[in-house]
Amino acid sequence: MGNLDGKVALISGTGRGMGRAAALEFAAQGAAVFGCDLNEADSAETVALVTKAGGVMEALAPVDLGTRDGAEAWVRAAVDRFGGVDVLYNNASALRNGPLMDLADEDWHFTIRNELDLVWYSVRAAWPELVGRGGGAVINVASIAARLGARFVGQVPHGSAKGGVLAMTKHLCATGGPHRIRANAILPGLIYTPETAPFIDDPDGPLPGILAKIPLGRYGQAHEVAQLAAFLASDAAAFITGAEIAIDGGDGAVAA
Ligand SMILES: NC(=O)c1ccc[n+]([C@@H]2O[C@H](COP(=O)([O-])OP(=O)(O)OC[C@H]3O[C@@H](n4cnc5c(N)ncnc54)[C@H](O)[C@@H]3O)[C@@H](O)[C@H]2O)c1
Secondary structure (H helix, E strand, C coil): CCCCCCCEEEEEEECCCHHHHHHHHHHHHCCEEEEECCCHHHHHHHHHHHCCCCCCEEEEEECCCCCCHHHHHHHHHHHHHHHCCEEEEECCCCCCCCCCCHHHHHHHHHHHHHHHHHCCCCCCCHHHHHHHHHCCCEEEEEEHCCCCCCCCCCCHHHHHHHHHHHHHHHHHHHHHEEEEEEEEEEEEEEECCCCHHHHHHHCCHHHHHHHCCCCCCCCCHHHHHHHHHHHHHHHCCCCCCCCCEEECCCHHHCCC
16 A cells, blocks of 8 residues: 555656656555656656556656646646546756856746746646545645755746745645645755756766755755655645745755
8 A cells, every 4th residue: 555545646847857756756655647748758768667667657748838738738638547636746847047147038038937837837727626626735846946045056047936936835825725735845955867967977066065065965866855745745744735845955954
């Protein structure tokens, strides 16, 4: 028996990184997973990995959640396949970092679209399904960047978008309570994924300085975030809503 037995979990961005890790974890804990990604080949690879491990997963790809049509198509496909939605895990994102004055307006809009708009569209597409089910869980991936400025890289659009995701979570908590819909935010620190690998693996990069500030002295792994998300999706977290949970080795808790 798994903690997520009988639940239908929609996870965005399952093509790689934390989304792939979440698909594997949620399925291992008994959920029927419906993923999605912009990248068709990556998405198919994750479905194959989960299926090989004995889990239940299907996905829609390519799909762009930065459009209302894309998000609605994703939720519709999930409902057609699995009959409803119990968990919406808003994991997918794409961003552009850089020094403030080097970024173009287009970089700002790209980041807001692919980190904040896509959560809005996905929540709105899935909400009637969650209400119809008599409750459920929304889990939003924000970031430590929602709370703290970064000196090692320019993250003004990213931090602004993730701040929006964090604030949206509080409002979804308020709106969802009467429907027994819980909404929580996960705030990862530095996690090793294909997105961060080039930066973490760069022998001349700022990694040593970053790790020196983290009380646990290391970066995190995607499966560690997946386990936290699976807990928040489960009935063991039935009284947790509106929470923001950092998973960052203590990075956000200390000044320097
Ligand atoms: N890796 C870190 O250190 C870190 C730290 C804090 C927060 N986060 C957040 O965690 C989440 C996962 O990060 P990751 O490092 O695994 O990312 P990643 O880039 O490795 O994977 C993201 C996936 O989302 C998909 N995606 C992006 N935009 C999409 C769209 N519009 N429609 C559909 N799919 C889309 C991508 O194709 C990709 O497969 C993100 O929300 C990210 O902002 C990551």
